[in-house]
Amino acid sequence: MNAPQTFPGLTFRQDYFDDPAGWKAIGDLLMTVFGVDIGPLDALGGHDRSNMPSAYFDAGGRCVANFAAFSMPLVIDGRKVRAAAWQSGAVLPDYRGRGLFRELIRITLERCEQAGFEAIVLYTDKPALYEPYGFVAFREQTFSGPAPLVAKTIASARRLSVGNPADLALLRETLACRAPVSNRIAVCGQSLMFLLNAYLVDDVTLSWLEAQQAVIAWRQPRAGNVELLDIVAAEIPTLDTILAGLGLAPKTVTVQFPPDRLGWEGTASAVEGDLVFMMRGPETLMPQGPFRLSPMAEF
Ligand SMILES: CC(C)(COP(=O)(O)OP(=O)(O)OC[C@H]1O[C@@H](n2cnc3c(N)ncnc32)[C@H](O)[C@@H]1OP(=O)(O)O)[C@@H](O)C(=O)NCCC(=O)NCCS
Structure with a gap:
């Protein structure tokens, strides 16, 4: 150096x-x-x-x-x-x-x-700082639409708390063998930001679906709407299975990552605010199509 x-x-x-x-x-x-x-x-x-x-x-x-x-x-x-x-x-x-x-x-x-x-990513509200170094700015997108039909809500989920040692151990274990939540863009192999964000992200609930061996990070910003922030599991469950397990039957769903593995599609719309995602790397690695890195992976 x-x-x-x-x-x-x-x-x-x-x-x-x-x-x-x-x-x-x-x-x-x-x-x-x-x-x-x-x-x-x-x-x-x-x-x-x-x-x-x-x-x-x-x-x-x-x-x-x-x-x-x-x-x-x-x-x-x-x-x-x-x-x-x-x-x-x-x-x-x-x-x-x-x-x-x-x-x-x-x-x-x-x-x-x-x-x-191979690549470097960052979040900033000052993209001009990084453009001279070859970083490209992307406006992230969320995905919203009518909720899928949920045949029967079972409400089998259990709440997890990062402050509880047994829950933390389960979270770590599940994070260690997670599948990427999306094929479009997702983390694979970084756990600590998820755990820190469990403290930092507003109003997030972590629920454990035993049958699916899945942690669901979600919140309910308003009546009739459920927001999905992340899923930690070796196999990503479909959205209707998740809602059934959480015991929820909302009218609309907002997914804060590309929903390509959820058996559901939403309409993309730009995330509000000043923060942009930037990436530096070969053109061939740049994300194609709308995306958002889960807020639980944000750093
Ligand atoms: C942004 C920040 C890190 C810059 O630190 P700094 O030591 O004053 O920056 P420097 O003097 O090294 O300037 C580096 C370059 O950034 C530019 N720059 C500085 N502040 C900037 C700003 N707010 N917006 C855009 N460009 C800026 C400078 O003009 C300089 O450009 P040059 O290399 O072409 O001459 C500092 O103002 C800060 O801590 N701000 C609050 C936190 C923050 O915004 N962090 C970055 C978020 S990703």
Whole structure:
């Protein structure tokens, strides 16, 4: 790697998440810049072991600028892609505009290239930051439509809580052998974001369908509508089986990932908000057609 640029009063550090002081420093930075609490990760066994953080620290041990990449294997249009996900790009307000982030992008890109990732994905509300590096922006889509007919609701589901050790063990076990929730785009082989998002995503319910050995992440944003956020299972059940198991008979369903494995079709519409999904990689790997990475995989 080309030597990191030096900045007065700052020290460059890499892979410092295992140092308790460094781990606290990144937690403080992310809380200050994004208002996001990564504290729940401690109960989940800490950070993703594939994480490659690069950062600048001040003399007092504060992390003033950080960027990280971790392994996020994906299926894109039926093909397994060895992808990296970029996250936690943040610079403290007093240190902005000095080129710290530009240098961290350069280093993180170099590390991903050395590690041999085929593609890099990220979420941002500032796509202009990444376009110069060959990232392409995609507006994600959700899929909505009338619910399928449910012959008989059985309501056999049991609620899971990530805070309960037995439930957490079951979640981990099921995540370890999950099938991609969609062939169009889905994670295959990254579990930690699902568990962290179980804390972070608003109003999400996790239900266990014993007969299908499936975890369903869902919520009910309004009467008559059910929103499906993710399914963790070795075999993806169809939507009518899921609704029957959850004991629900809604009028409409919104699926927050491509529903190609659900035996149901919905109409695609763009996700609202400033956040866009970006990808850097060969043209042949770019997703074709409307997609959304499950919100439980968002990073
Ligand atoms: C965005 C952020 C990381 C930039 O950090 P920084 O250290 O000030 O950035 P740099 O000085 O290294 O500038 C890097 C480049 O980004 C550009 N840039 C900086 N802030 C930008 C913004 N808000 N929107 C678009 N481009 C921006 C700079 O013009 C510069 O471009 P150049 O390389 O062509 O000269 C920082 O403002 C921040 O932490 N913001 C809040 C969190 C955030 O938005 N993170 C990124 C989300 S993915």
